[in-house]
Amino acid sequence: MFNRAITGVQLKPWVQSKYLVQNLSFPVRSFCNGEKKFSSKKDEPVESPSSLIPKDFQAELNEETRCPPLAQPIEPFLHPIKRSLDVLGITGRNDPKTHNNLYFPRHCDIVIIGGGIMGCSIAYWLKQRGHDNGLRVIVVERDPSYTRASTVLSVGGLRQQFSLPENIQMSLFGAEFLRNAKKMLSGENLEGPDVQFHPHGYLFLATEKGADQLIENHKLQISLGAKIKLFSANKLKQKFPWINTSGVELASFGQENEGWFDPWALLNGFRNKAIELGVTFVKADTVGFETEDMMAHSKPGVGESCTYNKLRRVHVRLADGDVRTIDFAICVMAAGAQSGEVSKLTGVGMGTGLLRKALPVEPRKRYVYCFHAPDGPGLDCPLTVDTTGSYFRREGLGGHYIAGKSPSANEEPGIANLDVDYTFFDQQVWPDVAHRVPGFENIKLKSAWSGYYDYNTFDQNGVIGNHPYHTNLFFATGFSGHGIQQAPAVGRAIMELIVDGRFVDIDLKRFGFDRIITNRPVFEQNIV
Amino acid sequence: MLKFLFIAVSLFSLTGHWGVLISFLLVISFVWGLSMENFNLGIVGLAQLDLLSYLLGFLSVWITALMLMMSLSVKVSKNFPAVFSGLSVGMLFFLLMSFGTSDLIIFYISFEATLIPIFLLVMGWGYQPERVSASLYLLFYTLAASLPLLLSILWVGSEEMSLDYTFFWKARSTSVLLFWGMVLAFLVKLPVYFGHVWLPKAHVEAPVAGSMILAGVLLKLGGYGLVRVFPYLESKLSESSSLLMSVSVVGGVLASLICIRQTDCKSLVAYSSVAHMALVLLGVVTNTFLGVAGAVVIMISHGLCSSGLFSLVGMIYERLGTRSLVLIRGLISMAPISSMWWFLFSVSNMAAPPTPNLLGEIYLFIVSLGWWSGTVLLVGLLSFMAGAYNLYLFITTQHGGEISSLSLMSDFSFREHIVLFFHMGPFILLFPFLSHFFS
Numbered sequence: 007m008f009n010r011a012i013t014g015v016q017l018k019p020w021v022q023s024k025y026l027v028q029n030l031s032f033p034v035r036s037f038c039n040g041e042k043k044f045s046s047k048k049d050e051p052v053e054s055p056s057s058l059i060p061k062d063f064q065a066e067l068n069e070e071t072r073c074p075p076l077a078q079p080i081e082p083f084l085h086p087i088k089r090s091l092d093v094l095g096i097t098g099r100n101d102p103k104t105h106n107n108l109y110f111p112r113h114c115d116i117v118i119i120g121g122g123i124m125g126c127s128i129a130y131w132l133k134q135r136g137h138d139n140g141l142r143v144i145v146v147e148r149d150p151s152y153t154r155a156s157t158v159l160s161v162g163g164l165r166q167q168f169s170l171p172e173n174i175q176m177s178l179f180g181a182e183f184l185r186n187a188k189k190m191l192s193g194e195n196l197e198g199p200d201v202q203f204h205p206h207g208y209l210f211l212a213t214e215k216g217a218d219q220l221i222e223n224h225k226l227q228i229s230l231g232a233k234i235k236l237f238s239a240n241k242l243k244q245k246f247p248w249i250n251t252s253g254v255e256l257a258s259f260g261q262e263n264e265g266w267f268d269p270w271a272l273l274n275g276f277r278n279k280a281i282e283l284g285v286t287f288v289k290a291d292t293v294g295f296e297t298e299d300m301m302a303h304s305k306p307g308v309g310e311s312c313t314y315n316k317l318r319r320v321h322v323r324l325a326d327g328d329v330r331t332i333d334f335a336i337c338v339m340a341a342g343a344q345s346g347e348v349s350k351l352t353g354v355g356m357g358t359g360l361l362r363k364a365l366p367v368e369p370r371k372r373y374v375y376c377f378h379a380p381d382g383p384g385l386d387c388p389l390t391v392d393t394t395g396s397y398f399r400r401e402g403l404g405g406h407y408i409a410g411k412s413p414s415a416n417e418e419p420g421i422a423n424l425d426v427d428y429t430f431f432d433q434q435v436w437p438d439v440a441h442r443v444p445g446f447e448n449i450k451l452k453s454a455w456s457g458y459y460d461y462n463t464f465d466q467n468g469v470i471g472n473h474p475y476h477t478n479l480f481f482a483t484g485f486s487g488h489g490i491q492q493a494p495a496v497g498r499a500i501m502e503l504i505v506d507g508r509f510v511d512i513d514l515k516r517f518g519f520d521r522i523i524t525n526r527p528v529f530e531q532n533i534v
Numbered sequence: 535m536l537k538f539l540f541i542a543v544s545l546f547s548l549t550g551h552w553g554v555l556i557s558f559l560l561v562i563s564f565v566w567g568l569s570m571e572n573f574n575l576g577i578v579g580l581a582q583l584d585l586l587s588y589l590l591g592f593l594s595v596w597i598t599a600l601m602l603m604m605s606l607s608v609k610v611s612k613n614f615p616a617v618f619s620g621l622s623v624g625m626l627f628f629l630l631m632s633f634g635t636s637d638l639i640i641f642y643i644s645f646e647a648t649l650i651p652i653f654l655l656v657m658g659w660g661y662q663p664e665r666v667s668a669s670l671y672l673l674f675y676t677l678a679a680s681l682p683l684l685l686s687i688l689w690v691g692s693e694e695m696s697l698d699y700t701f702f703w704k705a706r707s708t709s710v711l712l713f714w715g716m717v718l719a720f721l722v723k724l725p726v727y728f729g730h731v732w733l734p735k736a737h738v739e740a741p742v743a744g745s746m747i748l749a750g751v752l753l754k755l756g757g758y759g760l761v762r763v764f765p766y767l768e769s770k771l772s773e774s775s776s777l778l779m780s781v782s783v784v785g786g787v788l789a790s791l792i793c794i795r796q797t798d799c800k801s802l803v804a805y806s807s808v809a810h811m812a813l814v815l816l817g818v819v820t821n822t823f824l825g826v827a828g829a830v831v832i833m834i835s836h837g838l839c840s841s842g843l844f845s846l847v848g849m850i851y852e853r854l855g856t857r858s859l860v861l862i863r864g865l866i867s868m869a870p871i872s873s874m875w876w877f878l879f880s881v882s883n884m885a886a887p888p889t890p891n892l893l894g895e896i897y898l899f900i901v902s903l904g905w906w907s908g909t910v911l912l913v914g915l916l917s918f919m920a921g922a923y924n925l926y927l928f929i930t931t932q933h934g935g936e937i938s939s940l941s942l943m944s945d946f947s948f949r950e951h952i953v954l955f956f957h958m959g960p961f962i963l964l965f966p967f968l969s970h971f972f973s
Contacts, residue, residue, distance in 0.1 A: 083613040086618075300853065507863075
């Protein structure tokens with residue numbers, strides 16, 4: 007432990023290479039990637055530990071990172087005498103603004119932007135590590151009734167049938183957590199949530215073209231502990247007689263830890279437990295961030311120093327139009343579909359150098375239709391994902407089913423509101439599901455809703471990790487439709503990043519923000 | 535002493551000019567120190583100083599200078615720096631008056647008057663909504679406990695010829711009510727364990743400068759008051775000494791146990807203040823020369839050490855934006871030069887040689903063992919726990935891997951080094967001075 011400080015000071019010439027820390031013999035506790043790289047060149051920007059910058063991007067990233075000017079300080083300091091007299095009630099007695107201002111939380115250690123499933127999960131896990139006042143956490147959520155939040159409009163699926171090991175591991179963790187959710191999220195006066203997990207599994211159907219990919223994915227899933235079984239067309243017909251196996255070469259079916267659950271229950275579970283552990287929820291909209299010029303050393307004591315803009319404060323607007331500030335040490339961006347917009351307020355994507363690339367998360371509207379089919383599959387119906395991309399699952403015990411489909415790129419619905427387009431069902435979804443399940447020919451469409459995916463336009467997988475310039479800004483967004491099942495794992499991962507400085511349980515280095523800057527997408531093969 | 539009061543009043547004119555004010559205060563502290571020749575002879579009257587008053591007066595001027603040096607952010611962000619420095623100078627005025635006077639009523643007035651600036655400092659520049667309850671606790675605990683003090687002083691004034699405590703060499707009082715009336719205020723100010731609740735709250739919510747002056751000097755007012763009134767109450771003192779001793783010692787052990795459980799580093803240092811002041815009470819209650827000497831030495835050295843620790847915490851808070859021990863880690867690699875100061879202040883706080891803290895604790899060990907040999911367990915435990923929580927503070931903040939999200943921080947600037955050096959310098963220099971005068 008002491009070696010590090012000593013080695014840093016006694017700088018021998020042959021050690022003074024560009025990648026200084028590599029020469030140390032003991033393992034350097036790194037952050038996202040294997041090595042910390044500090045440059046001793048004068049013109050290069052300060053590279054934060056989390057960015058592994060490969061040689062072919064050096065030229066591009068040699069430009070200096072500048073943060074654009076962000077929000078201005080909104081209110082001057084209140085005179086201390088007046089402030090004291092207000093508190094004592096001697097003045098400002100009739101001014102409701104004074105009273106509200108007094109008790110608004112203005113300082114915290116960690117502020118979480120967005121109170122959906124990700125935000126609440128992160129808050130819960132953070133408070134597990136810092137009881138009471140160990141970590142002060144504030145969650146800023148603009149709509150506590152969650153009318154437009156992706157969380158509550160989600161279908162609530164949980165599957166391990168991914169092609170990326172990180173996704174599989176996160177879903178396995180999610181399944182384990184859901185199994186114990188009632189116990190883990192219960193408290194003194196709090197009953198844990200009943201997440202109503204239906205363990206009916208996912209069924210992915212593949213044509214001849216996709217069969218190889220399915221087999222490959224299956225191998226990986228099995229190796230990581232998922233219980234997935236492959237079915238040939240005949241076996242499939244035996245297991246699920248209601249299915250029409252024309253065009254289906256291979257199917258994979260999850261036998262354990264797969265199914266669907268109630269996202270509302272999980273959200274409330276996390277939220278209530280977080281509140282019990284001492285998290286403050288603020289009903290406000292994020293309207294700006296403030297930075298402060300701070301000095302940083304590339305290598306403490308010996309390296310170059312420069313100033314950079316550190317995010318210190320967030321401006322939030324309350325329901326009555328008042329704008330307040332919250333000082334923080336660390337900010338977590340878990341704003342779901344609006345994350346891209348809100349990130350722009352921090353300067354991500356609005357500056358140069360490391361701030362050139364924006365967070366590529368935007369809302370995409372997806373429809374979910376609920377219909378009644380008396381001749382449908384009945385109880386034994388997993389969440390079936392057809393070869394065309396349409397999916398359906400049973401809903402309740404009365405012969406209702408819900409179905410949906412991701413539209414193709416040129417059919418993307420507008421995101422201005424959450425109105426449902428029923429023609430999409432008639433033209434796209436119903437033909438597919440009716441072809442796959444003959445029993446769906448005779449249906450009556452009962453209702454439908456729509457919700458936003460926090461769609462990651464870069465590679466449709468979550469962005470989990472901190473920004474290389476704004477090192478105290480963490481992202482937990484962009485899950486593009488499979489976020490709800492990964493919420494417990496992502497919450498825990500962010501907690502580990504913040505408190506331990508590295509991923510402990512599941513290694514999510516590849517999902518960091520760096521891949522957006524270095525243009526290394528991590529694609530998933532099965533996306534619903 | 536009066537000339538210093540005039541000087542303090544004149545400092546009000548400098549309230550806008552930060553650097554000039556600080557340098558002036560430092561110069562004044564030296565002038566104060568240089569005028570220490572005549573103290574043992576004493577002049578009868580309003581203002582009389584002996585070594586204790588001189589030392590504590592020096593401490594107050596010094597800490598005021600350092601707290602202004604530390605609060606540059608108030609000036610830079612234009613958070614009413616004139617009012618801030620005005621309050622600090624006002625506090626200094628009343629502190630000098632309370633340490634410099636030998637008249638109990640003047641002492642009481644200035645004792646109470648120091649509450650107003652600290653209250654305004656915590657309320658006006660404090661951080662969180664909790665500062666409301668924190669400053670109210672501070673104010674009302676001290677006020678409620680010092681009302682009996684006022685009544686006792688007035689009663690003594692009517693009984694005795696004058697209220698000058700230089701006349702109190704002989705133990706005259708035999709009234710229990712008077713004893714508790716006079717002592718209670720100082721016990722809460724000290725603070726002793728059962729009346730300590732205001733201290734962690736006030737420290738956590740106060741700005742850095744507020745914490746520095748609070749821990750550095752205002753707590754010593756309690757100890758100073760006890761030293762001044764105990765000669766008058768000696769007969770009752772010997773009767774209540776077992777109660778006071780047990781409260782102080784056991785309270786100190788409990789406070790240091792609570793200390794280790796803190797997750798806010800400022801709160802940790804605040805509880806360590808409670809534990810150290812318990813030692814002060816221990817020394818004073820034994821009514822021996824060495825006991826009072828030990829108490830005085832601990833007061834001076836704790837003033838500097840605690841103030842230094844609060845400055846360190848403040849410097850980290852300015853950079854990282856958090857005081858949570860969960861998030862502050864690995865400073866030895868992020869800011870190694872600050873680690874030197876962290877180390878020096880942590881070991882001083884745990885009374886390691888060659889700091890005057892150790893000198894005071896040795897005196898107190900001798901005295902408490904002489905009072906009753908059973909205290910070896912408790913005082914030993916207190917000392918051990920002091921080592922434990924200081925080590926905990928040092929290891930948690932310095933060692934451990936760095937938190938990469940907060941790792942972009944700068945090492946200390948020259949100003950911050952000066953502040954810490956000025957805390958540490960008198961520390962080392964006072965050791966021979968104190969051991970000479972109190973041997």
